[in-house]
Amino acid sequence: QKEVEQDPGPLSVPEGAIVSLNCTYSNSAFQYFMWYRQYSRKGPELLMYTYSSGNKEDGRFTAQVDKSSKYISLFIRDSQPSDSATYLCASQGTGNQFYFGTGTSLTVIP
Amino acid sequence: NAGVMQNPRHLVRRRGQEARLRCSPMKGHSHVYWYRQLPEEGLKFMVYLQKENIIDESGMPKERFSAEFPKEGPSILRIQQVVRGDSAAYFCASSPSNLRAPDTQYFGPGTRLTVL
Numbered sequence: 001q002k003e004v005e006q007d008p009g010p011l012s013v014p015e016g017a018i019v020s021l022n023c024t025y026s027n028s029a030f031q032y033f034m035w036y037r038q039y040s041r042k043g044p045e046l047l048m049y050t051y052s053s054g055n056k057e058d059g060r061f062t063a064q065v066d067k068s069s070k071y072i073s074l075f076i077r078d079s080q081p082s083d084s085a086t087y088l089c090a091s092q093g094t095g096n097q098f099y100f101g102t103g104t105s106l107t108v109i110p
Numbered sequence: 111n112a113g114v115m116q117n118p119r120h121l122v123r124r125r126g127q128e129a130r131l132r133c134s135p136m137k138g139h140s141h142v143y144w145y146r147q148l149p150e151e152g153l154k155f156m157v158y159l160q161k162e163n164i165i166d167e168s169g170m171p172k173e174r175f176s177a178e179f180p181k182e183g184p185s186i187l188r189i190q191q192v193v194r195g196d197s198a199a200y201f202c203a204s205s206p207s208n209l210r211a212p213d214t215q216y217f218g219p220g221t222r223l224t225v226l
Contacts, residue, residue, distance in 0.1 A: 034212045046213060049212045092212060096143070098143075102150060102151060
């Protein structure tokens with residue numbers, strides 16, 4: 001079983017829609033949960049992260065972690081064409097190693 | 111302040127040749143991480159280095175792959191006798207210390223290796 005599982009999509013939504021991206025993880029020792037955005041031919045860029053359970057909001061983006069179900073979510077409100085990218089979830093445990101999902105490709109159609 | 115630099119951005123090698131990928135961390139960063147990204151597989155951790163030390167190489171293939179981060183100069187990921195399966199995007203990230211908070215780690219633009 002992979003440490004972090006993510007539905008690869010692709011996901012296509014109209015501009016202004018609410019986007020929900022989800023991942024599951026297997027290791028209950030994971031403590032940090034991250035979302036990265038990666039544009040084509042670029043490196044991953046950290047969007048936001050949470051420590052342990054709970055929600056975190058940053059503008060149009062909300063990250064949620066439910067440790068009881070080992071579920072990680074990212075919600076994007078009022079999606080824009082510029083949000084079109086691949087979104088990677090990741091988790092980190094007690095060491096420095098990050099475990100990434102495979103990424104979900106998102107296209108926001110104007 | 112320049113970000114993490116990687117070069118070359120694209121590298122083409124024939125089977126059996128050597129590939130050298132370079133990573134210059136952000137100014138003030140002394141910790142470097144290498145990841146490999148294969149289509150459909152996501153980013154996989156390879157190795158974590160500090161200046162002159164390999165801290166964690168649990169993700170490195172046992173043969174043909176090596177990494178170093180000398181006191182002076184960039185970190186180098188070296189792949190000897192490349193095979194087609196080595197074709198991938200290789201990313202490095204750097205951080206200023208061994209602090210574990212994710213927002214201290216920044217990724218470079220990657221090197222895309224193609225093995226013919």
